[in-house]
Amino acid sequence: MNTINTHYRLSHRIQDEAFSLEQAAQCNLYIALSQKAIRLAVANAERNKFVVLEDYELITVFSPLQVAEQLRLIAQENELLQEQNWKLVRVSVSNQHFTLVPETLYDPAYQQEYLKLHSDFNPAQDKVLSYRHSVLEAINIFAMDGALHQALVDLYPERPAQVVHLTSSLIRSMLHQTPRTNPRSMYAFVERNYVTLLVIGPGGLEFCNIFHYVSPEDFIYYIIFIMQEQKMNPEQETITVWGDITHDSSLFNILQKYIRQIKLGKKPADADYSYKFHDMFEHRYFELYSLNLCE
Known part of the structure; x- marks a missing residue:
């Protein structure tokens, strides 16, 4: 008997009328996994166009194991996750267990050792990827948690999904759409209880890290602290923000108190989007759209 309880709800779903699962072989399935949400998107690879988006909010989920359980439950009733004929399945995982290593210093045999210097992940339980x-x-x-990785393996046994870290998709997307002529700037991706901060200058990426916050005061503390560490002036800088934040939220209000200029980011311009996407805030679901730019 299945004793796992349902702790999710479908909070948003859009689908272009022209899409059907018969087109799966010409489409990519993108999945964004975090402790607060499981999000899906379908992009027609031939037309480079997003045609489906689904957002499952996770409720009273506190561990990666529970996320894995909810992913399995959603897959039992979700045709997108059951479909096996996608051209590609790409998944992003959101957590604080990551590090960037220069390619010249990288030896795949020492992946765990590199990561141990920057993360308290559990080698016996977690799967290390790159x-x-x-x-x-x-x-x-x-x-990523071993149970969550196994859930993906079970979903796609024949053609394994490509798994990337959230930061990789954000870095790819932000670097791609930030002109080299732009001044040094800070960019933020907001999730519930986590904020990813990047600093990008004319020479490329200069800083990237993820911070856990509980209150708006925590949230702004990390932003101001990193600005000061990076020799940036909150009174003069513009911060561009994507993710789960709205104009009337406490997070946005506290940003306005401390940062001179706040700009809400836009969807990546390299893809087309079904007209059904036009009514959504441009800065939402950036983590899903950015998976389209990974290699």
Whole structure:
């Protein structure tokens, strides 16, 4: 008997009328996994166009094992996750267990050792993976919970999903759409209880890290602290923000108190989007859209 309880709800779903699962072989399935949400998107690879988006909010889920359980439950009733004929399945995992290592120093035999210097992941429980950033000439080494990795293996046994860390998709997307002529700037991706901060200058990526916050005061503390560490002036800088934040939220209000200029980011311009996507805030679901730019 299945004793696992359902702790999710479908909070948002859009689908272009022209899409059907018969087109799966010409489409990519993107999955974004975090402790607060499981999000899916379908992009027609031939037309480079997003046609489906589904957002499952996770409720009273406190561990990666529970995320894995909810993913399995969603898959039991979700045709997108059951479909096996996708051209590609790419998954991003959100956690604080990652590090960037210069390619010239990287030896795959020492992945765990590199990661241990920056993360308290559990080698006995977690799966260590990597992603090569050709533009950065660096390797993103990261860990994901073993149970969550196994859930993905079970979902796609014949053609394994490509797994990347959230930071890799954000770095790829932000570097791609930030002109080299832009001044040095800070970028933020907001999740519930986590914020990823990046600093990008004319020479490329200069800083990237993920911070856990409980209150708006925690949230702004990390932003101001990193700005000061990076010799940036909150009174003069513009911060561009994506993710789970709205104009009327406490997070946005406290940002306005301390940062001179706040700009909400836009969807990556390299893809097309079904007209059904036009009514959504441009800065939402950036982590899903950014998976389209990974290699």
